[in-house]
Amino acid sequence: MTPDNEKKLSIGLPSGSLIEPTIQLFAKAGFQISGSSRSYRPAVDDPELEVRLLRAQEISRYVEHGFLDCGITGRDWVVENDSDVAVLAELPYSKVSARATKWVLVVPEDSPIRCVEDLRGKRVATEAVGMTKRFFEGRGVEVEVEFSWGATEVKVPDLVDAIVDVTETGSSLRANKLRVLETLMESFPNLIANKSALEDSWKSQKINRLQLLLEGALRARDLVGLKMNFPKKNLKKLLVTLPALRNPTVSPLTQEDWISVETVIEENVVREIIPELKSLGAEGIIEYPLNKVVF
DSSP, rough: OOOGOOOOEEEEEEEEGHHHHHHHHHHHHHOEEOOOTTOOOOEEOOOOEEEEEEHHHHHHHHTTTTTEEEEEEEEEHHHHOOOOOOOEEOOOOOSSSSEEEEEEEEEETSOOOSSGGGTTOOOOSOOOOOHHHHHHHHOOOOOEEEOOOOOOOOOGTOHHHHHHHESSSSSSHHTEEEEEEEEEEOOOEEEEEOOGGGSHHHHHHHHHHHHHHHHHHHHHEEEEEEEEEEEEEGGGHHHHHHHGGOOOOOOOEETTTTEEEEEEEEEHHHHHHHHHHHHHTTTEEEEEEOOOOOO
């Protein structure tokens, strides 16, 4: 049996454009990762974790084959690689926003192609060859699908008739005057695990704790805490007037006619709520950020 001080959980994290938001997410979850810009084996302040930075496209395969115990990679690459892994959680974050990335089938704006069926017998370029082939097979449309090494959006119409590419904001597609025919998939990063690793009680518990903390950090992303002193006589009026303050924590103060009220609300409504709180008699209003919200 491996001694406790040698127990390690190996995790693969996506390099490239996702590395910074991933490191920020881990920081909010309580894990400080350093040296990510210089090494594929960055340091982490948890001695039970071994972090590896890899291309998102590769992580699910390494997890499936046991080279990694778990990892974070897009759902799209799990599907593309047809990886036999346990998908534990969807983690809704991305390199730009909290929106999902989309794999879209696109053609030039002035192309006569108007639907998937119009591509029969045509050529399509993409990095996600497996996903694209399965999409067209499912629609009963025969096309030639070729692998693209990058800069896929510039290959139409001179080299191919259409492309399947990934987008988050659509700005690159608009800049290249491309038109979306269909969306093949929407994808967020997923926390995945090797199935054999989940059969190990220590690794399973470590992964579950990591999942709890990551999900708690994401849940807290758009929330803030509010704390204030409030006239006791106005509490009912407060709850009726401000439904965002459902189920607050109410505590007595040394002054019997005053109470302390604490709650969690969405950050985007704070600017509306604080003036209302003040008008109802609140004093000493404090807004503070949250790192994790765990239910």
